[in-house]
Amino acid sequence: MSSPTEELFGGGSATGQLMARLDWPATPLGPVESWPQSLRAAVRIVLSSRYPMLLLWGERFTQLYNDAYSALIGDKHPGALGDDVRTTLAEGWDVLAPLIQEAMATGVASWVPALRLLLDRSGYREEAYFSVSHAPARDDDGRTVGIFTVCSEVTEQVVGERRLGLLRDLSVRGDGRTVDVASTCARLVEAIGGHRLDVPFAAIYLREGAALRRVACTDDAPAAEALPDVVLNGDPAWELWAASRGAATEVHGVAQRFTLPAGAFDEPVASAMVLPLPLPSAEADQPLGALVAGVSPSRALNEAYRSFFQLLAQQVAVAVRNSRAYEEERRRAEALAELDRVKTSFFTNVSHEFRTPLTLMLGPLSDALADDRHPLPPEQRERVETARRSADRLLTLVNSLLTFSSLEAGRAQSRARQVELPELTAEFAGVFRSAVERAGLRLEVDCPPLPRPVVLDPLNWERIVTNLLSNALKHTFVGRITVGLHAHPTELRLTVADTGIGIAEEELPRLFERFHRVEGAPSRSHEGTGIGLALVRELTRLEGGDVRVDSQVGRGTTFTVALPWTALRRSADAGVVAGELGDTARAVAQEASGWLVDPLRPEPAGPGPSETPPATGRGVRILVADDNADMRAYLVRLLTGQGWRVETVGTGRQALDAIRRDPPDLLLTDVMMPEVDGFTLVRTLRGRPETRALPAVVLSARAGADAAVEGLDLGADDYVVKPFTAADLVARVRATLDGARRRGWTPHAENHRADPASPTAGAAPDVAPPAV
Numbered sequence: 001m002s003s004p005t006e007e008l009f010g011g012g013s014a015t016g017q018l019m020a021r022l023d024w025p026a027t028p029l030g031p032v033e034s035w036p037q038s039l040r041a042a043v044r045i046v047l048s049s050r051y052p053m054l055l056l057w058g059e060r061f062t063q064l065y066n067d068a069y070s071a072l073i074g075d076k077h078p079g080a081l082g083d084d085v086r087t088t089l090a091e092g093w094d095v096l097a098p099l100i101q102e103a104m105a106t107g108v109a110s111w112v113p114a115l116r117l118l119l120d121r122s123g124y125r126e127e128a129y130f131s132v133s134h135a136p137a138r139d140d141d142g143r144t145v146g147i148f149t150v151c152s153e154v155t156e157q158v159v160g161e162r163r164l165g166l167l168r169d170l171s172v173r174g175d176g177r178t179v180d181v182a183s184t185c186a187r188l189v190e191a192i193g194g195h196r197l198d199v200p201f202a203a204i205y206l207r208e209g210a211a212l213r214r215v216a217c218t219d220d221a222p223a224a225e226a227l228p229d230v231v232l233n234g235d236p237a238w239e240l241w242a243a244s245r246g247a248a249t250e251v252h253g254v255a256q257r258f259t260l261p262a263g264a265f266d267e268p269v270a271s272a273m274v275l276p277l278p279l280p281s282a283e284a285d286q287p288l289g290a291l292v293a294g295v296s297p298s299r300a301l302n303e304a305y306r307s308f309f310q311l312l313a314q315q316v317a318v319a320v321r322n323s324r325a326y327e328e329e330r331r332r333a334e335a336l337a338e339l340d341r342v343k344t345s346f347f348t349n350v351s352h353e354f355r356t357p358l359t360l361m362l363g364p365l366s367d368a369l370a371d372d373r374h375p376l377p378p379e380q381r382e383r384v385e386t387a388r389r390s391a392d393r394l395l396t397l398v399n400s401l402l403t404f405s406s407l408e409a410g411r412a413q414s415r416a417r418q419v420e421l422p423e424l425t426a427e428f429a430g431v432f433r434s435a436v437e438r439a440g441l442r443l444e445v446d447c448p449p450l451p452r453p454v455v456l457d458p459l460n461w462e463r464i465v466t467n468l469l470s471n472a473l474k475h476t477f478v479g480r481i482t483v484g485l486h487a488h489p490t491e492l493r494l495t496v497a498d499t500g501i502g503i504a505e506e507e508l509p510r511l512f513e514r515f516h517r518v519e520g521a522p523s524r525s526h527e528g529t530g531i532g533l534a535l536v537r538e539l540t541r542l543e544g545g546d547v548r549v550d551s552q553v554g555r556g557t558t559f560t561v562a563l564p565w566t567a568l569r570r571s572a573d574a575g576v577v578a579g580e581l582g583d584t585a586r587a588v589a590q591e592a593s594g595w596l597v598d599p600l601r602p603e604p605a606g607p608g609p610s611e612t613p614p615a616t617g618r619g620v621r622i623l624v625a626d627d628n629a630d631m632r633a634y635l636v637r638l639l640t641g642q643g644w645r646v647e648t649v650g651t652g653r654q655a656l657d658a659i660r661r662d663p664p665d666l667l668l669t670d671v672m673m674p675e676v677d678g679f680t681l682v683r684t685l686r687g688r689p690e691t692r693a694l695p696a697v698v699l700s701a702r703a704g705a706d707a708a709v710e711g712l713d714l715g716a717d718d719y720v721v722k723p724f725t726a727a728d729l730v731a732r733v734r735a736t737l738d739g740a741r742r743r744g745w746t747p748h749a750e751n752h753r754a755d756p757a758s759p760t761a762g763a764a765p766d767v768a769p770p771a772v
Contacts, residue, residue: 469588
């Protein structure tokens with residue numbers, strides 16, 4: 001028959017077996033045989049549970065517990081069995097006592113989800129957290145004589161969430177997109193300083209050549225004084241150089257270097273972790289620097305704690321890397337902005353400087369043309385008119401650059417006054433009517449009266465309308481151009497629509513970027529600065545509106561300038577003189593007239609040879625390809641004056657057609673032309689057996705050795721940079737012709753002519769893709 005002790009503590013649990021052998025008569029509870037039935041029942045409940053349970057019984061709070069609870073108290077087991085809990089948990093009794101006393105006094109159970117206790121269960125004063133409930137334990141008479149304690153440890157959950165919160169704070173404070181690296185590091189250690197239970201102190205060191213420099217430290221005077229400002233290569237201080245080479249190190253003896261109370265119970269910090277701040281492996285083979293982080297004296301430096309420090313270092317490294325990248329990007333942006341400012345200033349100054357010589361050119365040229373007392377001979381008048389048209393065009397370009405540079409620099413102003421906008425718009429459009437009709441197009445203008453007055457800058461409006469009409473004329477070959485101005489409930493809309501080539505959908509987002517050109521788009525001329533549409537957008541925005549575009553390839557394009565009525569109710573500025581208007585429109589329309597070349601046939605040959613041509617020029621025929629009408633006319637006068645016959649075309653494709661019909665003795669071509677440029681033209685000719693030896697001289701505004709080499713590499717016989725002198729061009733043409741004759745070039749031989757009966761005689765020329 002088993003004894004009462006074996007019967008009570010039997011069942012196989014390790015703690016039960018220990019209690020069975022305990023000298024209970026020496027405890028306040030006395031021999032097991034004398035225990036009341038209520039105590040026996042309570043012990044059975046505790047031992048049969050797999051959940052951590054502790055029974056406190058009697059005035060001395062004698063402890064009885066199960067296996068699960070024994071694991072919670074660590075080194076205190078098994079000495080705690082039968083002992084007073086006030087002795088066993090003396091370091092945490094100030095926290096437990098109120099809960100136990102309340103449960104015994106009221107008979108009501110309590111529940112605390114995360115109770116922090118100071119425990120000395122592993123050889124140090126440990127910060128631990130428990131979810132714990134205290135319930136009254138009653139004797140046979142129903143009196144409360146003890147406490148049932150049911151608990152579970154939640155230390156890892158509580159500490160883990162706290163550490164995760166620090167990592168979240170670092171991700172927010174470490175956003176380096178608005179501050180430099182030093183400020184980012186200061187914000188990082190400030191965030192770490194708010195979590196001293198896990199990181200009592202911290203410092204960030206970054207590599208600077210052969211040294212590590214401390215860039216930030218938590219505001220702990222003892223730590224700041226003990227940590228060095230700079231560590232040179234090879235210095236063993238705090239194992240910083242070892243960490244900067246990639247090795248995480250634990251530094252002991254911190255308490256001997258300085259005293260810093262920390263942790264949950266203000267114990268001195270005894271150790272620290274020194275960790276590398278890694279760079280991505282693809283970027284560098286050594287870290288950015290090192291992180292020094294104090295270890296809490298209230299937590300063991302176990303695997304979880306070490307992993308947290310690794311994450312901490314990675315988070316700091318990411319923030320520093322991002323800040324450095326942003327700082328470098330900001331420096332690049334500032335450098336580009338400064339370069340842009342310098343370029344804008346340069347263009348502004350140069351453009352202003354251009355005005356003086358242009359004035360001195362335009363004035364005398366206009367005076368010469370208007371002088372009725374000393375009229376110019378027809379040949380001289382033609383030359384002077386060419387010079388004046390070119391000077392007018394240059395003045396227009398200068399004015400556009402000045403306007404654009406002012407807009408870019410933020411100095412442009414809208415000098416508004418009340419205007420009759422329908423009449424003004426119709427007037428600007430009418431300036432283009434002659435050029436539009438010469439191009440075989442219809443110009444339709446629909447500008448009915450507006451229901452309310454309009455106040456805006458008429459000079460800006462002239463530039464807007466002029467640039468849109470010029471763009472439409474350049475890219476429209478059949479059909480019509482329509483200009484409309486109409487009132488809508490919330491805004492005024494100007495529309496310029498055409499039936500031209502249209503714009504591909506993928507090009508529309510970049511259409512208003514400065515200097516952007518749609519590659520390969522057919523046009524009447526390749527001339528222009530590439531800022532016309534960008535200028536339209538900026539001027540429209542200066543007036544308080546915006547511009548949009550709708551287009552379909554092959555169907556046409558519609559530009560819409562929308563101005564809210566609220567932007568058209570400004571105070572008028574009397575500083576704008578009406579006489580200033582129209583100059584820009586007339587100059588641009590005159591320039592557009594020079595684009596108008598019949599795309600189906602070349603222009604007629606220039607004047608015939610002089611009566612006494614040089615012997616070397618007799619019978620020579622030259623084909624000139626240039627999209628500028630004034631340049632074609634000038635070259636015709638210059639070359640026919642040497643006794644050569646001249647034929648002109650306005651595009652590279654027309655040049656290919658003319659050469660296929662009747663090869664000339666020499667081709668003189670510009671580089672920048674619509675459809676087929678000069679380089680593509682030369683390359684195409686060199687790829688055909690019948691024109692491989694045709695002499696070709698290239699004219700270009702692109703100066704420099706690289707441009708000349710490119711042209712000569714493609715097979716040009718000579719490369720002439722604009723501006724050139726007449727004597728220089730004539731000498732180069734003559735030298736090229738002489739060289740061609742020595743090579744045996746005979747353009748009028750039968751094997752060089754296209755056979756009219758050939759199936760390919762009327763086919764479009766095969767054109768190589770444009771050079772990149």
